[in-house]
Amino acid sequence: MEAPPISTSSRIFVAGSTGLVGSAVTRALRARGYTTLILPTHAQLDLKDQAATRALFAYERPDVVILAAARVGGIWANWEYPFEFIQDNLAVEMNTISEAFRTGVRRLLFMGSSCIYPKLAPQPLKEEYLLTGPLEETNRAYAVAKIAGIELCRSLNREYGTQYLSLMPTNLYGPGDNFELTTSHVLPALLRKFHEAKLGLPNENGDARPPHAPVTLWGTGTPRREFLHADDLAEAVLHLLEGNAGSRLPDGMVNIGCGSDLTIRELAEMVQKAVGHKGEILWDRSKPDGTPQKLLDISRVKALGWAPKISLERGVRMTYEWYLANNGRLGDRS
Numbered sequence: 001m002e003a004p005p006i007s008t009s010s011r012i013f014v015a016g017s018t019g020l021v022g023s024a025v026t027r028a029l030r031a032r033g034y035t036t037l038i039l040p041t042h043a044q045l046d047l048k049d050q051a052a053t054r055a056l057f058a059y060e061r062p063d064v065v066i067l068a069a070a071r072v073g074g075i076w077a078n079w080e081y082p083f084e085f086i087q088d089n090l091a092v093e094m095n096t097i098s099e100a101f102r103t104g105v106r107r108l109l110f111m112g113s114s115c116i117y118p119k120l121a122p123q124p125l126k127e128e129y130l131l132t133g134p135l136e137e138t139n140r141a142y143a144v145a146k147i148a149g150i151e152l153c154r155s156l157n158r159e160y161g162t163q164y165l166s167l168m169p170t171n172l173y174g175p176g177d178n179f180e181l182t183t184s185h186v187l188p189a190l191l192r193k194f195h196e197a198k199l200g201l202p203n204e205n206g207d208a209r210p211p212h213a214p215v216t217l218w219g220t221g222t223p224r225r226e227f228l229h230a231d232d233l234a235e236a237v238l239h240l241l242e243g244n245a246g247s248r249l250p251d252g253m254v255n256i257g258c259g260s261d262l263t264i265r266e267l268a269e270m271v272q273k274a275v276g277h278k279g280e281i282l283w284d285r286s287k288p289d290g291t292p293q294k295l296l297d298i299s300r301v302k303a304l305g306w307a308p309k310i311s312l313e314r315g316v317r318m319t320y321e322w323y324l325a326n327n328g329r330l331g332d333r334s
């Protein structure tokens with residue numbers, strides 16, 4: 001049975017509303033006139049805590065859940081802290097999805113990740129490649145947790161007729177991203193590294209540097225990645241929610257990407273230009289490359305009428321402006 005239509009007074013719980021994705025979704029919901037948003041902060045609600053999660057659902061009774069809460073990080077954080085990545089994400093997914101179902105939530109959107117696909121799957125990655133081969137080692141623990149979340153949604157859909165939808169976003173970036181160099185993803189790391197080197201601020205070890213000092217990046221620069229601005233993902237979330245896409249996707253999965261990728265070296269040159277750094281780029285080959293390519297096939301979401309709007313060049317410029325206004329003015333090492 002089709003879920004009831006969403007309206008601007010629907011009670012929408014955005015789990016993870018202060019993160020990169022959750023804050024973008026919250027901005028988009030507000031801009032579209034949704035008035036009844038349930039936005040507990042992490043301090044108010046720890047979704048790893050089952051009793052607290054149950055109490056939130058019992059009290060707030062949301063109609064719609066957008067599950068954007070997760071422990072996320074770049075290649076290094078995933079490699080260093082696999083237990084925390086699988087443990088925290090399994091707990092958050094289990095509690096949120098189960099309590100949503102228990103309290104009769106008809107619409108739920110779960111944020112998966114493009115890293116759920118096999119390391120060497122054919123490109124571009126289609127939704128049906130899930131579980132067809134071994135995963136990339138650097139983020140296997142995180143990927144298994146995300147696959148479990150997809151499977152929770154799918155199992156509920158098949159057994160109990162819900163229409164919970166799992167979105168597979170590609171590598172995301174945008175305002176409010178994590179710019180901490182050991183845990184961040186590549187794009188914010190590059191913006192910060194080029195910015196601080198341009199100004200001649202001390203390097204990560206605190207050593208003095210002249211302006212336009214060389215920048216050291218990780219791996220070989222040859223892996224290919226696809227990048228999507230978080231505001232584009234937020235538009236996709238609203239489009240799918242308002243169009244009730246869950247009822248039209250039998251396996252409950254949909255990729256969200258921009259449809260093209262580039263090498264990390266090409267990305268580095270683009271970011272370097274946007275920042276105005278004129279120095280050398282060095283590659284630290286002791287750091288992992290990760291999966292050789294991760295490009296999503298987005299024909300499903302395109303057929304549902306969504307397409308991205310923010311080009312990578314513009315998105316990089318916008319994110320650099322945000323960084324300057326918020327973190328990077330004095331180049332502080334927070």
Ligand code: GFB
Pocket residue numbers: 073074075076078113114115138139142143170171172183184185186187189190216217218219220223225264287288289290291
């Ligand atoms: O974004 P990133 O950390 O994660 O790294 P993944 C992408 C590529 O950029 C890798 C290279 O080949 C890195 O070696 N890279 C170069 C750097 N310089 C840097 C740098 O200074 N910092 C970082 N972080 N990377 C993550 C997964 O994989 O992608 C997560 O670990 C998640 O689970 C996320 O799926 C979307 O794209 O390799």
